[in-house]
Each structure stands twice: as C-alpha cells, then as structure tokens.
Amino acid sequence: MAIRDRGKIKWAPASFLPELRSMMREAEQDELRQKKPQIDSYEIEEFDRKICYAMEFNFPVLLKRWTEGFTYEEKGRVHYVDTIRNEVRMVTDDGAAVRIPMADIVEVEVIDKSF
Secondary structure: OOOOOOHHHHHHHHHHOHHHHHHHHHHHHHHHOOOOOOOOHHHHHHHHHHHHHHHHHOOEEEEEEEEOOEEEEEEEEEEEEEOOOOEEEEEEOOOOEEEEEHHHEEEEEEOOOOO
C-alpha cells in the first residue's frame, strides 16, 4: 500500500499563526539577498562618464541599483546629477521622477548604438 502524502495541505491548519507565516516569508527573502558588489574608483569614474554622456545627449540609461540585498533596474533619461546630495535624478519611461543615490548604483548602461 502506497503512502498518500497530502503535501502542503497538511500544513493548512497552521495558517492561524500569522507570526509564523511572516517569519517564513522573511526567511525566504533573507535567502535571496546578495552582498553589495565591490566597486572600485575606476568603475565609479566610468559610471560618472556614462551618466554625463547620456544626460548631455539625452540618451536613455539603464541603471542597476542595489538596495537592501537586491538589485533593481531603472530605465529612463537622466535629468540632473546633484553633486551636493550625491544622487542622480532621472525620469523613468513611465514618467515618474526618481532619485538614486550614487552609492547605490552598481551598473550603468547607455542605450545608444554609437557609444
């Protein structure tokens, strides 16, 4: 006689413990987190150069930013580089204004064929 396992259904009665469910979600998120990539001064200079180039010629840019263990992509056009606050201000493709700290940027790609 084969064993009939009910799979995840057997844990359904434990759903009355919301603390347990939230802890399980947090544990899953912690497993997916990554360390921040190490960026040297040459890469930072190249990021600055690409951002200024894209801002001057109004080319779209794909910025990858690292936030709390995850990398996110922001695509849009650079509006302004604030050197006092050390951040990039850009307008995304959907029209939203975004401020990205320079310390969070891990990759810059100018979307242009001639670059």
